[in-house]
C-alpha cells in the first residue's frame with residue numbers, strides 16, 4: 001500500500017500562506033441554499049409550524065410550480081421560526097449575548113447527553129475542538145480525506161499538518177483499519193498524531209465505534225465532524241457522542257439551519273466553559289477587558305439561537321422526510337440497475353442529509369462511468385434539477401497537495417462516480433417525481449445502448 005507524498009512539511013505554515021494567497025479559506029460548502037421557490041408560503045411541512053396540517057402539507061407537496069428549479073437542499077422554515085426570530089428581535093437581545101443562546105445549548109445538550117457550546121459555524125466548532133485537543137503548530141492531525149474542505153481547514157488554522165486517510169466503501173467514511181495503519185506508520189517515524197477527525201458524511205454514520213477503539217488504544221483524541229449528521233444514530237446512540245468532541249453545522253443547507261451557525265458538543269462542563277471563553281475573545285471574568293490567552297469571535301448570535309431552537313423542535317420530522325426521500329429514490333431507481341445508493345449499515349440511522357448515488361455503468365459500450373455521471377448531471381440541469389458530484393477528496397485538492405496521505409482509491413472512485421440529488425425536507429412529492437422521471441428518461445431506451453455493468457465500489461478497488 002503506497003504512502004504517497006511523504007515529504008511532510010516541518011510545519012503547516014506553508015499551507016496557511018498558500019490558502020490565504022489563493023483566497024481559498026472560504027466558508028460554506030457551495031450547496032445551493034436558495035429560498036424555497038414558493039417563498040415558503042404554500043408548502044407547509046410537518047414540524048415547521050404547519051404541524052397538524054398533514055393533509056394540507058401533502059396536497060401542497062403534490063403540486064409542482066411550473067418552471068421552478070428543484071434544489072439540492074433548501075432551508076425549511078415556517079411560522080414557528082418566524083415567530084421565534086421576531087420574539088428574539090423584539091426582546092432587543094440582538095447580540096452574541098442573550099437568553100436564546102443558553103436555551104439552544106441546553107436543548108442540544110439534552111438531545112446529545114453532552115454539554116454544548118453554540119458557535120458562529122461548524123468550522124468554528126471544529127477549530128475549537130482542535131484547540132481543546134491541544135493541537136499546535138507542527139502537530140500531525142489524521143483527517144478523513146473524503147469530505148468537505150471545512151473539515152480540514154481548521155488544521156491549517158493551527159499550522160498543523162493534515163494526514164489524509166481514505167474511506168471504507170461501506171459507509172464512505174474513515175477506514176478504521178487504514179487509520180490504525182497510519183498511526184503505525186507515523187509511530188515508525190517517531191510521530192504521534194495529536195488528534196483524529198472522522199466525518200459522518202451526508203448523514204451516514206461512520207464506523208465510529210471501531211474508530212473510537214483505535215483512538216482509545218493509542219490515546220489519541222477523536223473529533224467527530226457531525227456537520228451533516230444531526231439526528232443520526234449508531235445503535236441508538238446519537239452521533240457526536242463517541243469522541244472527545246463533535247461539531248454540528250446549521251448553515252443554510254443543513255438539516256436544520258440558523259442561516260449560519262454551529263455547535264460543539266464536549267464531554268465536561270469545564271471543557272464547555274473553556275470553549276465558550278475562547279469563542280468570546282477569551283475575556284477574563286473581570287469588569288475591565290483582561291485577556292491571558294488567545295481568543296476568537298466565534299459566538300452564535302441570540303437571534304440565530306432562537307431560530308435554532310425553533311428548527312430543532314422540528315428535527316425529527318425533517319430527518320424523517322430526508323430519509324423518506326432517500327428511500328423513494330432507492331425504491332424507484334434501483335431497478336434501473338445502474339445507480340447504487342449510499343446506505344447505512346444495519347444498526348445505524350442515517351439522516352441522508354443528501355441522497356447520494358454512484359453511477360455504476362455507462363449507457364453504452366465505451367462510455368466511461370464518470371462521463372455518464374457528468375452527462376446525467378447535465379441532463380438533470382437541463383430539466384431544472386440541481387445535482388452535484390460527491391465531495392472531491394482532500395488529497396486531490398491543490399490546497400493540500402503536499403500533505404501526507406494513506407490510500408485514496410476508494411474516495412477517488414466515489415468522487416468519479418457519485419452524485420447528490422435534491423433532498424430538501426421541503427421537497428414536494430411531485431418535485432421528487434420529476435427528478436426520478438428525468439433520471440429514468442436518461443437511462444431509458446431512448447438514451448442508452450447496451451449497459452456495461454461494473455462491479456460495486458470497493459470490490460474492484462485495490463488499496
Ligand SMILES: Cc1ncc(COP(=O)(O)O)c(C=O)c1O
Pocket residue numbers: 027028029120121122123124147148150151199201225227228248249250251260261262
Ligand atoms: C462535512 C462538513 N464539515 C464541516 C462543515 C462546516 O460547517 P459550517 O458551514 O457551518 O462552517 C460542513 C458544512 O458546511 C460540512 O458539510
